[in-house]
Amino acid sequence: MLSIQTNHVGHSLIRIEDLCKSYNLQDANGNTITNQVLFNINLTIDQGEFVAIMGHSGSGKSTLMNILGCLDTSTSGSYWLSEKNVAKLTNDELARIRNQKIGFVFQGFNLLKRVTALDNVATPLLYAGIGRSQSRKQALELLRRTGLENFAMHQPNQLSGGQQQRVAISRALINQPPLILADEPTGNLDTQTSREIMSLFQQLNRDQGITIVLVTHEDDIAAYAKRLIRLKDGHIIYDMDNNANTTVDKLSRTFPA
Amino acid sequence: MNLLAIIGEALRALRQNRLRTGLTMLGMIIGVAAVVLMLSIGQGAQTKINQTIAEMGSNLFIVVPGATSSGGFSFGSGSIRTLTIHDAQAIAELPIISATAPVISGTAQLNYAAKNWSTIITGTTPDYFSVGNWKIESGTTFTESDLRSANRVVVLGSVTAQNLFGDEDPVGKTIRITNRPFLVVGVLMAKGQSLTGRDQDDNIFIPITTSERQITGNQFPGSIRLMLVQCKSADEMDIAEIEITQLLRQRHRIAKGKENDFTVRNLTALADVATGAAKVMSMVLGAIASVSLLVGGIGIMNIMLVSVTERTREIGIRMAIGANQRAILTQFLLEAMMICFMGGLIGLLLGIGGAWVVSQVADMLIVITLGMIGLAFLFASAVGIFFGFYPAKKAASLKPVDALRYE
Numbered sequence: 001m002l003s004i005q006t007n008h009v010g011h012s013l014i015r016i017e018d019l020c021k022s023y024n025l026q027d028a029n030g031n032t033i034t035n036q037v038l039f040n041i042n043l044t045i046d047q048g049e050f051v052a053i054m055g056h057s058g059s060g061k062s063t064l065m066n067i068l069g070c071l072d073t074s075t076s077g078s079y080w081l082s083e084k085n086v087a088k089l090t091n092d093e094l095a096r097i098r099n100q101k102i103g104f105v106f107q108g109f110n111l112l113k114r115v116t117a118l119d120n121v122a123t124p125l126l127y128a129g130i131g132r133s134q135s136r137k138q139a140l141e142l143l144r145r146t147g148l149e150n151f152a153m154h155q156p157n158q159l160s161g162g163q164q165q166r167v168a169i170s171r172a173l174i175n176q177p178p179l180i181l182a183d184e185p186t187g188n189l190d191t192q193t194s195r196e197i198m199s200l201f202q203q204l205n206r207d208q209g210i211t212i213v214l215v216t217h218e219d220d221i222a223a224y225a226k227r228l229i230r231l232k233d234g235h236i237i238y239d240m241d242n243n244a245n246t247t248v249d250k251l252s253r254t255f256p257a
Numbered sequence: 258m259n260l261l262a263i264i265g266e267a268l269r270a271l272r273q274n275r276l277r278t279g280l281t282m283l284g285m286i287i288g289v290a291a292v293v294l295m296l297s298i299g300q301g302a303q304t305k306i307n308q309t310i311a312e313m314g315s316n317l318f319i320v321v322p323g324a325t326s327s328g329g330f331s332f333g334s335g336s337i338r339t340l341t342i343h344d345a346q347a348i349a350e351l352p353i354i355s356a357t358a359p360v361i362s363g364t365a366q367l368n369y370a371a372k373n374w375s376t377i378i379t380g381t382t383p384d385y386f387s388v389g390n391w392k393i394e395s396g397t398t399f400t401e402s403d404l405r406s407a408n409r410v411v412v413l414g415s416v417t418a419q420n421l422f423g424d425e426d427p428v429g430k431t432i433r434i435t436n437r438p439f440l441v442v443g444v445l446m447a448k449g450q451s452l453t454g455r456d457q458d459d460n461i462f463i464p465i466t467t468s469e470r471q472i473t474g475n476q477f478p479g480s481i482r483l484m485l486v487q488c489k490s491a492d493e494m495d496i497a498e499i500e501i502t503q504l505l506r507q508r509h510r511i512a513k514g515k516e517n518d519f520t521v522r523n524l525t526a527l528a529d530v531a532t533g534a535a536k537v538m539s540m541v542l543g544a545i546a547s548v549s550l551l552v553g554g555i556g557i558m559n560i561m562l563v564s565v566t567e568r569t570r571e572i573g574i575r576m577a578i579g580a581n582q583r584a585i586l587t588q589f590l591l592e593a594m595m596i597c598f599m600g601g602l603i604g605l606l607l608g609i610g611g612a613w614v615v616s617q618v619a620d621m622l623i624v625i626t627l628g629m630i631g632l633a634f635l636f637a638s639a640v641g642i643f644f645g646f647y648p649a650k651k652a653a654s655l656k657p658v659d660a661l662r663y664e
Contacts, residue, residue, distance in 0.1 A: 066658045069577070070657075071576075071577060071656075071657040071658040071661065072656070072657075072658040091581065091582055092581045092582070092583075095576065095579055095580060095581035095582070095584075096579070096581070098576070098577060098578065098579050098657075099578065099579020100579070104577050104578065106661075110570075110573075110574045110577070110661070111574075112571060112574060112575075113571070114273050115269070123575070123578060124578045124579050126259075126262045126266075127575075127578065127579040127580050127581075127584060128579065129259060131259070131261075131262070132261070132262055132265065171578065175579070
């Protein structure tokens with residue numbers, strides 16, 4: 001049920017050309033100041049890649065992430081997701097893309113408060129038009145795979161950070177999207193839990209061919225990815241393969257549990 | 258997302274904040290209860306007035322003797338006895354008129370066994386009972402032959418009968434009216450209060466001839482205090498009024514340009530005024546109650562706006578995992594409508610209960626119609642949609658990235 005179709009491996013899943021993003025702000029005198037955050041970004045990510053976008057705060061990595069996730073729009077340039085020009089899509093089509101093509105994992109987990117783990121995971125299915133009981137059945141199956149079936153009826157505040165993030169990852173996976181966007185997914189987690197979460201991402205990427213785009217400012221977290229992109233002041237300063245990427249085994253030696 | 262799932266989400270959100278939901282609902286409950294209560298009281302008053310008017314008799318004129326003046330002083334209408342029984346008979350012969358009933362009246366002391374009672378005595382003709390829409394509870398009315406012979410027969414109003422006889426059947430008994438024996442031939446059905454609040458059932462009726470000669474006496478023989486005139490059709494009231502006036506002027510030999518020595522009053526017109534007043538009262542009560550419903554609606558809008566602000570992040574999360582604008586709009590609109598619907602239901606029950614209490618405590622006629630219930634519900638739903646739409650629209654038009662970043 002969870003196997004992801006991998007028939008479009010090799011096609012570019014994400015293609016960005018000359019993408020710019022700027023915000024208009026008003027200064028104290030009421031004059032408009034344009035604050036450009038991203039400058040002529042060109043980027044192609046293929047199906048099945050595991051990419052880390054790195055950079056300090058203010059580098060534009062979160063803005064890029066929001067645009068990739070169809071949560072925000074670019075000022076100029078084009079963004080093609082699965083060969084679709086995102087700029088030309090309606091709000092409803094964007095909602096459908098976020099629902100079907102993209103799974104989000106956030107630093108703050110962003111689970112629905114006072115809603116059980118089970119219903120949190122099931123909600124994207126509801127928005128896909130699937131009935132409540134069917135949605136819950138699928139959600140429970142997914143929680144079982146992540147080892148959280150005993151916590152299905154727990155609310156987020158009754159779960160540890162690691163458990164919450166695994167619920168969030170289950171939610172991201174429920175509609176079997178080809179792409180997972182993870183924004184500082186280990187930012188609120190301790191080292192040991194971070195390692196577990198990163199290994200889960202590696203497993204999803206390796207076994208199911210899910211494309212993972214990870215945003216982080218931590219080099220050791222980025223090291224799990226197979227490709228590293230560094231942003232500085234809105235420009236890509238390098239984009240390279242990470243042949244010596246960290247695996248859980250290596251990490252275990254570096255940071256003994 | 259299907260509607261059932263959205264209803265589920267909305268219900269969950271309402272349950273998560275029970276106190277707030279309850280308090281918001283209270284505004285709606287009070288509003289709907291007030292509307293139902295006020296409408297039922299207004300409707301009750303209107304129904305009561307209509308009943309009274311129907312009981313009074315239809316298409317009625319009341320003709321009273323005119324005012325007289327002497328040396329510049331006007332003595333008010335009825336101060337001169339210009340109307341006679343013969344005037345009444347003449348008017349009854351007009352084709353447009355179905356019946357007339359001349360009336361003389363006074364007060365008298367009644368005795369039966371050890372009980373005595375003082376009441377109004379009405380001397381009239383048998384037609385009085387049909388013209389005034391009186392119904393007989395037991396026995397009969399007096400007859401034309403009683404009238405011709407000036408027999409000592411009496412018909413009792415229900416209150417008078419109750420006071421003199423208690424549970425005993427008065428028909429066939431003899432009572433004394435100012436010490437003269439009278440045979441009770443009938444008892445009337447109760448009518449209740451008149452439009453002016455007078456108890457119409459504390460009354461006795463005897464033939465006008467008997468009254469004139471033996472009880473009330475008469476300063477000017479043949480003259481009457483007033484007469485009731487019933488027109489055949491409601492549409493011909495205006496013509497009838499002109500014909501009565503012309504006939505009486507002719508009979509009284511009033512020269513052109515001189516004022517009438519009598520007054521013709523159209524009681525139906527009076528009834529229309531009373532019905533109109535009751536309608537206005539209903540509308541005013543309804544309008545006042547609607548204000549509380551409006552205030553309740555504003556309360557809902559206020560809470561929904563707070564809720565949207567408070568749940569901005571939740572809205573962002575929902576958008577990120579695939580909720581489109583319609584799903585968000587529907588969810589928040591449904592929350593507002595559910596508050597209204599549930600509040601409306603509770604308010605309706607409360608309003609009906611309140612109306613029942615009022616009818617018991619204040620002894621008022623309360624009328625609750627299906628239309629009223631429908632109206633209250635329609636109004637409550639309209640308030641929900643109207644005041645829920647803006648906050649819901651605001652929630653749905655948030656940009657996902659801004660909503661997610663909201664702290």
